Amino acid sequence: MTHSVSAVPRLPKFRTAHLWITASLVALTIGTSGVAQAQDFSIGTVLDDTEIGATLNAYARPLLLDAGIAPENIAIHMVVDDSMNAFATQGNNVYFHTGLLLRAKNSNEVIGVMAHEFGHIAAGHVVLVASDLAGATTISLLSTLLGVAAGIASGNPEVGMAVMMGGQRAAIGEFLSFSRGQEARADQFALKTLADTHQSAQGLYNFFQRLAGEERMITDNRDPYIRTHPLNSNRMDAIQSAMASSPYTNVQLDPDLERQHRRMLAKLFAFLKPQITTLQRYPASDKSIEGRYARTIAYYRRGQFKEAFPLVESLLKDAPQDPYFWQIKGDMEKSRSHVEEAIVAYREAIRYLPDAPEILTSYAHATVESGKPEYAAEGQAALKRALAIKPDSPDTWDMLARSYAQNGQTGLSAYAAAERAILTGEFGDVARYSNQAEKLLEKDTPTWYRLQDIKVLAQNYLREMRDKRR
Secondary structure: OOOOOOOOOOOOOOHHHOOOOOOOHHHHHHHOOOOOOOOOOOOOOEEOOHHHHHHHHHHHHHHHHHOOOOHHHOEEEEEOOOOOOEEEEOOOEEEEEHHHHHHOOOHHHHHHHHHHHHHHHHOOHHHHHHHOOOOHHHHHHHHHHHHHHHHHHOOOOOOOOHHHOHHHHHHHHHHOOOOHHHHHHHHHHHHHHHHHOOOOOHHHHHHHHHHHHHHHOOHHHOOHHHHHOOOOHHHHHHHHHHHHHOOOOOOOOOHHHHHHHHHHHHHHHHHHOOHHHHHHHOOOOOOOHHHHHHHHHHHHHOOOHHHHHHHHHHHHHHOOOOHHHHHHHHHHHHHOOOHHHHHHHHHHHHHHOOOOHHHHHHHHHHHHHHOOHHHHHHHHHHHHHHHHHOOOOHHHHHHHHHHHHHOOOHHHHHHHHHHHHHHHOOHHHHHHHHHHHHHHOOOOOHHHHHHHHHHHHHHHHHHHHHHHHO
């Protein structure tokens, strides 16, 4: 059977360019395991969740468009860390510590910090820092950062940004730090962009005000944001002066963004905190959408489906077209091995959100788990759509390999396995799978030509490794 890949993925320039964990928060917890259990996220884990990503992108889009930056060129990530920190890195990446998101009192505070970080990117501060790299210490530190990125791209959530712990964490903080002049310029960018988009700078000021007192503390005890973004009274005065003259300082918060903010906090809190803490913050008396959502996740993480399902059903009764409620219902059904019910739930999620790679991959996972050949074409179509949007997901390629194998398409299965191996840096497997695929695939097709590129890359890498060992 001739097969044409719907979107042939690019060969990665460096795997470090893609700083994403490949599963959603739900999938990373238990959605891909089929076993419901609580799981702690270690400090430094980088999280990727469709719903939270949509919220952060909604915050970012007006700011970026005002600055003339294409929103699709900026990647916003979450790092598990209780400290209040955010930073920009090369490749137009902005990282938010979950501690900052969880402690933000409203959407405006996150937007203010986000505008400031975009200011560093727009001014080229990250590029300027990179151009000044010199000396063994700096090169070693850069290598550490690149190694972290490679670990994240491999899909291993335990790698994440874990090296930011301890001494290396402080060192990376110094590497990512900006001068007071750069900070002031990023502030001015944020103030202008907030004004242009008719938003208040109050959130930015409130965030800095909470941190200002830490400048007087011993350096080792400072919040990381103080290390990387030094504050001073002049900066605070400049922000306050801009607020005094802005017609938008007291503008009402966007109710839709506030709704998304409350859901983001509930979801993050329920996944990152112990169940008892979540139930204390969102007690049974809290009948709000976010309260029930948090309790659904808290019970789900412990496999307490008797408590979780009535809650998710109540959410779907109130919001029957919400794709994320259907997604978590699908995850719960799959976790308790009710695969047919999971397929139905994921179909509904995709109906209302057709271009979410994590949901598409979870849906395909359920079709594979069903063991029914009649689902193969449907599952493979979902996976191809997911890869057209996000071609660098090892989990999605792995699921496609499994689906092809289950359907007897051995050559395509080997090809998909080779794609996964190249993303995770397993070049020995790349060579093995690509050789298998080449024997079975029809020549002169897009997939066959892509396979030749993969083989060359793997051969070059293995040759370099052999040369280094000599």
